[in-house]
Amino acid sequence: MTLLAVERMKLFTTRSPWWCTVAALAVTIGFAALMAGTADAQAPLTVAATQFGYNFGLVVVMVMAGLAITTEYRFSTMRATFLAVPNRWSALLAKTAVVAVLAGIVGEIAAFGSWGIGKLIKPGVDLTLNTAYEWRAVAGVGLVYAVAAVVAVAVGVLVRHSAGAISLVLIYNLLVEGLIVLIPNVGPKIHKWLPFNMAHQFVTGNPDPTGRDVNFGPPLSDATLGPWAALAYFAGFAAVLLVIALAVANRRDA
Amino acid sequence: MTALLATERIKLFTTRSPWWSMIMTLGITVGLAGMVALTHAGDRPLTVEHSQFGSQFGLMIITVMAALAVTTEYRFATIRTTFQAVPNRTSILLAKTAVVTGLAVVVGEITAFGSWAVAKLIDGGPELSIRDSGDLRMVAGVGLVYGVAAVMAVAVGILVRQSAGAISILLIWPLLAENLVGLIPRVGDDLRNWMPYVNAGRFLNGVDPEMPLSAWGALAYFAGVAAVLLGTALVVANRRDA
């Protein structure tokens, strides 16, 4: 418990988490407002359409999570941390937990904020959360952010360099998965099993046919797993990466 | 100016970043081209465009390299040593921009022609020959786009002065923000047409008739945005304490 408190203090006494939180919230919610404001008959506002900006928040949160760890290496506070808590597993797990929780909270605020601002701007549109699909589309964002933060922390521990970790995380998430799908023949088959596609499947998967339009929302994932299985897959990927990272951190010099 | 160019050339090549960025860009783009050529099935012929599959990847690596060329100077405060040696900040920063841009152009051309050659060697299909100006632009144009992107990255690096911030902006903007803009109902498409990296893509991959600018117009627009950004960065760098 003390470790969690320590890591929480460390996180909130630096500036980058604040910057990232503000940027993530401002852009996702701001973009939802833009979408709601410009919605019309051709591009109606739906629950899913309020969440277009979620990928933006996702990458910003990952930058935040990566920085939380790489700045420690950069300013050698990692050494101070390991001096105070020689058990590196618990020190790093505490940090991961705090960062993931913050990411989850930012995700929920971003998602419900986006949804809320849509309701506010277009009170006439029915945006109530009726189905499991709609609940996942909004409330699921926080879960995805939290798991993505774990991925970013693991990458940060492995790479130890802000520039390298951020480049890796952003280029992978924003470019690599999208490029792989374009490889002839094998591309789509691989793409179905890529982690961020799975995360996307959790948020957009299984659109229920009961009523409202699903075309006006983030593009659907091509993954074939069910949404919760997809989330479990994504979380499993994050866990494996984290375990590798922790094992490496434990072996090398601080 | 030649002395300043030489200065910045020494500075760039006595750190590791240009080397790894060159190797990574080359390896990944050429590797991807080879992979596409190998996995390609016979139903549709492989085209020149396919061979440039990884060019956006290379673009991002070059962008990171160019941004780091500036932000590491701020991080290690060598920018102060630099301004102490050359108090005319505009000229030394222009020299740095020129050197980084030059490297980006060279890397771009090598990777583009390398990718094309590898695809051609593996597949050898007729559509892989460079037959018209469009095909040539698709390959030779990559270096130009990398060059302009490097200017953009240097400018953002000067303005932000911080690796994490500059890289985040420079990657999230073209890969995500420009696409999100296109989603906005009614105005999205028009706005997207004026996004700088969208125009860079149009220059390489040909212009659809809906576009307001010609291929070279699109490149000029991309370059114009970079120039304005660089101008702003120079003004700011001159005003601010080193």
Place this chain on the structure above:
Amino acid sequence: MIEAVGLTKRYGKTLAVDNLSFTVPTGRVTGFLGPNGAGKSTTMRMILGLDTPSGGSALIDGKRYRDLHQPLRTVGALLDAKWVHPNRSARAHLAWMAKSNRLPAKRVDEVLDIVGLSAVAGKRAGGFSLGMSQRLGIAAALLGDPQVLLFDEPVNGLDPEGILWIRKFMHRLADEGRTVFVSSHLLSEMALTAQELVVIGRGKLISQSSTEDFVSQATENTVRVRSPQLGALRTALGRTGVSIRDEGESLIVSGMDCADIGELAAQTGTVLHELSPQRGSLEEAFMQLTGDSVEYHTEIAEGQVPATLVPAGK
């Protein structure tokens, strides 16, 4: 010659340098003294055109730094030994600096030789110890064979041998007729190194004078007297109006020299066991002068003067 006229620098609410005017004469080592946070580094950055003054100006031989053509040939400076890319070798670091001012490449090896880094010239600067970094910084300052040299706390973190080396080095530079301006927060160090002193506190000028004058003006000269008849002696001294302070078994007298005290003792028939002049310590003088202007006060009991204002190695 360096000339600061009404130099002022404001960072938001902090007034780091406040209307500071002084001159640094040619051919001498001038110390720039002030407690932590006094504004020494800020002043030096302004002299070098890195920071823009909020008011006033700093001129080097009548010119602003940013107007100098190939400034490394006129002014060499070491403000912070860490301003080096850690992955660049010492030689590469000097090579680009030389190139930027069109200095011959062989000059790089010359200065490496002068500071004794030739053997490690190809090693990455990030792996250098503090002393080696400092030497690399000095090599960079000497690159253009400049007439004016600025050093910001060059002995910080150095071992005694390194300190001695730097001190001798500064004297050699001044003897060659160069202008040397060196900052420190340690008066004891400056007293050995500098001939002239510019003292500042909280951004303001406190004094500019020769080191000798500064020390004798600033230090209070006292005499320690021990006697078995301390009471009688105190009464006799008290009548002359000098100030007396008890310190254990002895008296500390200020305002009267040894000869006068001895004569007074003889007149009153007092036996003396000790009669010794006390030079006030340099640190005391410095504390007295800058006492009100120290930015960060530490909790020290009155009369208890720390050996240095700040632990070295900060």
